[in-house]
Amino acid sequence: MAPKQKGNVDIVAVAKAAKVSPSTVSRTFNHPDLVSPATRKKITRAVQKLGYVRNRAAQMMHGKRSGTIGLVVPTINHAIFAEVIQAFSDAIDQAGFTLLLASHGYDLDREYEMVRKLMEHRVDGVALIGLEHSAATSRLIAQQETPAMAIWNYAEESELPCVGADNRLAGRMAAEHLLELGHRDIGLIFPDTRGNDRAQYRLSSVLEALQESGVSVPEDRMSEAPYSVAQAKQAAIRLLSGSAKPTALLCGNDVIAQGALYGAQKCGLRVPEDVSIIGIGDFKGSADIEPGLTTIRIPAETIGSLAGQRFTDYITSDTREQFRLRCGLERVVRGTTGPAA
Amino acid sequence: MAPKQKGNVDIVAVAKAAKVSPSTVSRTFNHPDLVSPATRKKITRAVQKLGYVRNRAAQMMHGKRSGTIGLVVPTINHAIFAEVIQAFSDAIDQAGFTLLLASHGYDLDREYEMVRKLMEHRVDGVALIGLEHSAATSRLIAQQETPAMAIWNYAEESELPCVGADNRLAGRMAAEHLLELGHRDIGLIFPDTRGNDRAQYRLSSVLEALQESGVSVPEDRMSEAPYSVAQAKQAAIRLLSGSAKPTALLCGNDVIAQGALYGAQKCGLRVPEDVSIIGIGDFKGSADIEPGLTTIRIPAETIGSLAGQRFTDYITSDTREQFRLRCGLERVVRGTTGPAA
DNA sequence: AATAGTATTGCAAACGTTTTCATTAATCTT
DNA sequence: AAGATTAATGAAAACGTTTGCAATACTATT
Known part of the structure; x- marks a missing residue:
């Protein structure tokens, strides 16, 4: 001893x-x-x-960086965030940083709490998902002078540096695809848009694009479903079981679209002959479903990687020049969309 | 100014x-x-x-806890880990801890690096996935006297405290289900078992159970596929395109099973009439596929939550009494398995 | 061989907290 | 009303590092 x-x-x-x-x-x-x-x-x-x-904590007391970056996501659980988190984590790891991860369950007040918690740990930077955040959060970030960035959503008017895709464009692209195929009676299944600017942007731009082509979406063609295959399936069944069915379903994301596809199948409808379905995101697996899901591809991995690289650069450089990166969207036509009947 | x-x-x-x-x-x-x-x-x-x-780093210098817990996973990207991570994160958050997350891509040497990295940040505890780790990792943990635990896999002989399911039993249950249905010619699709004790345990116990019933699995009935729907689909097609097809496919996890299902459909086979398919895991979405996937349910969320609770208790209590929790498995029979032809 | 560098090392202060101990002020006792 | 508690506060040391400065020991120069 x-x-x-x-x-x-x-x-x-x-x-x-x-x-x-x-x-x-x-x-x-x-x-x-x-x-x-x-x-x-x-x-x-x-x-x-x-x-x-x-002991990095002890080093940190000498003005050294803590070597940690905080990431606050709505949820870790969804395929799509999991992919960004992985890519982001790998990228910052490359630069010698470690990830502090927190989730808030789509609650902007909890987001504030999480950011605060991360700041108590003196993260060298904090990355948030999306551009919509509470005033308290913004104030905190400004006050502490902690480097911050937004991931996932791109907007040129963004306050924070951001790396992401233009969700408004994504919505528009999905709508236009359906329009081009001649669909005029379109059902919408979207998640709750509160505290979720991605969904918000997508939905409003879909509506806008439809409007421009003279297509309106009555109340009974809109359905809300959380991020869940099962519940989206139910929502689709509801939309598809009336007498006058929509000829196409536009879904807020691929998980919902997958549910919608199962729902359509359940209703005995052929996809895409009887009803077209389009999603947004192109999640892992969307390509492999039968039939393959038509969707607007958002390059999650690219976004995560790029965000990680840029953010660590930003943090380690002394110049601190802002950045705003728009990642390209891609229309991926697979088997779930076809011309309107 | x-x-x-x-x-x-x-x-x-x-x-x-x-x-x-x-x-x-x-x-x-x-x-x-x-x-x-x-x-x-x-x-x-x-x-x-x-x-x-x-400033928690400064507090920490006084023997206070850092308030962080490290979690090292093979990958964040897979549905199954995403679910555990979320549950674990929520549970430790409840107890006032923050998650430091790292992934190693199924490379045990990188796992060591990650654990080391976390320890530089003086995490109050480090949780690992599975029971197989490099000697260096174990040594490091012992040496630093950092509380550690294993998640996901249960074994009564485990060195580390653990919360998880018995993967050997899982494999056995899957095999027995097929056996009970009269299948004697069974194809296996499993991921690479190196550095992955979950897969290893499952595979060996499947083989064992089959053996006990006098069923052997020739080389050409075994196929390896990574954690990917697309590649599992290919593997299934290979297995199913010979002249004498197996009557059932037993898959190492649900993602592979999902791919196998698509593969079978692609081959024009009816499931379960022509071929039965069973997975292991019961991932989110497995219930919603058409037909619903028969599988052995591993309660990921329960495991993550329980692990988080127990671990924070363990860390904050001064008694430090070991724990080993086995979470129950459940055979979930849905639509992809039926009697052998 | 004396001078000027240069390479290597140690000393001590500093970082932002917590905590022990001492001090002062306030409240009881009787 | 004096002494004894108790409550509230402050001073200073401690935690594990890093770093500016000073000191020492080399190595070139001439």
Whole structure:
């Protein structure tokens, strides 16, 4: 029991073991070139032997960066965010940062709490999903002067630096595809748009595009469904079981579209002959469903990666020049859309 | 510009503004009952005005917990982990902890790096997926005396405290279901089992159960597919396109099973009349596919929640009593399995 | 061999908190 | 009303690092 000290292996323990001063140990880590090779070797050996692990919290107290980046998402659970989180995480990891992750369940007040929590940990930056945030959140970010960015949604008028896609355009593209195929009676299934600017933008631009072509969407052609295959399926069944059915269903995202597809099948309708279905997102798996889902592709992985790279650059550079990146959208026509009957 | 000091709002700035000593400010946060209500109010006001945010890194230097828990997963991207991560995150959040997340892409050496990285941030605990880890990782954990646990896999002989399901049993249950239905010619589609004890356990127990019933699985009935609907679909097509087809496909997880289902459909086979398909996991969406996927349900959300609760309890209690929780498995028979032809 | 560099190292202060101890003020006891 | 508690506050040390400055030991120059 004598030689085995408890977990208090700190830089001075290492220094003692290597018979040098703590400063030298510190320098070995931070400015190796200032330390003679021989000393460095001694120290490395001591570090090995004692199993010393650097304490970033202590470093941080010297104005050093914490090496963490906070990401606040509505939810981790959905395919689409999972993909961005993964890509973002990988990208910042590459730059030596670690991810602090929090989710708020589409509640902007909880988002504020989460951002605050992350700031208590002195993250070097905080990334949020979307452009709509509470005033308190914005104030907090400005006040703390913490680098912040928005992911997922692009808008040129955005306050925060952002990397994402233009969700308004996404909605418009989906609508136009249906319009081009001759659909005039279109059903809409969207998630709740409160606190969700992505859905909001998509829905309003769909409505706008439809309007421009003289197509209106009556109340009974609109349905709300959360991000859930099962509930979207139900919503689709409701929309599709009336006597005068819409000839197409435009869905707020691919998960909903997948549910809609199952719903249509359940109603004995052929897709796309009897009813066309289009989603937005192009999630993993959307290509593999039978028939393949027609959708507007949002490059989640690209967005996540790019966001991670740009953000770490932004944080580590001293210039702090703003950035706003728009990632391209792509119409992916597969098997679920066809000409209107 | 005069009154607006830069971001150096620390506890002494607050103290100055409230005309008290830093100690009192600190106490207001940590032991409010030791501070008179009047003083407390003054301080609260100063905190508000200056927008002070506590610095947990600095607190941590006093032996306080960092308030973070590290979670290292193979990947964030898969439905199944996304679900555990969400549940785990929510649970630890409840207890006032924040999640530090890292992924290693099924590479045990990278897992070690990630654990190390997390420890530099002095996480209060680190949770790993599965029970198979490199010796270096185990050594590191032991050496640092950081609380650690395993999620997802249960084994009574586990070194680490664990919360999860018995994957061996899962494999056995899937095999037995097929056996009960009279299947004797069974195709297997599994992911690469290296560095993935979940898959390993499942596969070996499937083989074992089949063996016990005198069913052997020749080389050409086994196929490997990564966690991808598309590639599983291809694998299934390969298995199903010979002249003598297996009457059932047992898949290592639900994503693979979903791909297999599409593959079967692509081959013009009816499910379950011509071929039965069973998965393991019961992912979100498995219930909604047409036909609904028969599978062995692993309660991801329960596991994540329970793990989070138990782990935070474990960390905050001083007793540190080990725990090992086995979460129940459930055979969910839906539409993809039927009696052998 | 003396001078001027230069490379290497150590000392001590600093970072933003918490906490122990001491001090003062206020409230009881009797 | 004096002494004894108790409540509220402050001073200073401590936590594990980093870093500016000073000190020492080399190595070139001449």
